[in-house]
Amino acid sequence: MAEISAADVKHIVVACEAGMGSSVMVAKQLAKQLKPQGITVTHAPVNQLADTPHEIVLVHRGLSARAKQAVPESVVVIFDMFLGDLNMAKMVGTLQSGGVVTDG
């Protein structure tokens, strides 16, 4: 179970199949929310996660197995909904107020 302290998070990468569609959309939303924390949010294809600098990977549940396979050491946060996802909101809350982000 990978985990990371909120203070150590500088880069989040959102992954989707092609790294050009849904991941870009989610990354844009998150970038706005996490700008005050100085966290950069990028996007990538799930196959190229290993080549993208990150402390946290954010991915839809349908692709989570492949994300964990690509970067087994990284914290992989999973979401179900592209809009208004509770788990994503929880992660943002942790990053804003401090704490530890874990897999799941």
Added chain:
Amino acid sequence: MSEFIPSGGGSHTGWRASLQKLGGNLAGMVIPNIGAFIAWGLLTALFIPTGWLPNESFASMVGPMILNLLPILIGYTGGRIVHGQRGAVIGSIATVGVIVGTDIPMFLGAMIIGPLLAWILKQIDKVLDPITPPGFEMLIGNFSLGIAGMLGAMLGYLAIGPTVSAISTVLGNGVQWMVDNSLLPIASLIVEPAKILFLNNAINHGVLAPLGVVEAEETGKSILFMLETNPGPGLGILVAFWLAGPKILRGSAPGAIIIHFLGGIHEIYFPYVLMKPQVILAAILGGATGVATFMVTGVGLVATPSPGSIFAYLAVTPQGDHLGVLLGIVLSAAVSFVVAWFLLRLSKSDASDADFGEAKAKSAAMKTGGK
């Protein structure tokens, strides 16, 4: 790395992940090049003899783009994924061999030979790198690529081109047989559930679009571009969730409708279906309705609409086909809406929020595992 099986965290490497990975690799060779497809699609729609502004000079670019440029870009990208810039270069060289060995657009051939030759070059580099004397890196690097590339192009010309050409003919005849016997709507039975499992790009860019391009090159348009990309079923489902879905999902539905139908990001409706899996029936029936309408009205698209937005659809619809295309989208949305609305009302009578949580957990387990 691909053999690594995570020990903790409950993630499995199931058949679905493998299938997604294969499809993801196919789609990964195509999707970065969609801009070139759009340029070609617009040139075709505008300037061919049956287009909006027939122009012989501009139309002369259509053939070279579809036969040469697009497969080479796919071979280039496929090679780059495997072995960086060197892989990209050798993938392009080898793709030329596949192209000139046949007379149809060689998308599938490029998807095979690009990564294959890049992988072979990667193995060659592994052997040569440690034994290359200092100062000879450039000489050996350039000639190993050049010689392997030449042999790869010859292999493509002699073996891969003719083989893939034969396979494409068989698959194309199979599709034609389905069209002739009015069986094409049955494809929705496979396509719609596969989409929900995030195999959407694999199916469209990996299978349907390469076949559609062959047909479009001969007849000017293809219905195969429309099997997976029709935004109608997703629209109907999202509207049904907006009006009759579980309360927790209703708020986000209008935003999702805009992103799906106008923006063309179909992924956004998959989670809704995964949380109420019975709604897949609405997607299948809506999809089949759309395909049947497209088939009966005899419409097609000149290129694959990517992303599957209504705007992309209209841009690649050939002159005279707009009515049939729009009718198919509207009917598929209507059928999906009615079926999804009915299913959601049916499940609502016995579903409390607690049941919803359970359903969510269940579908979550189903999705992650998938072995």
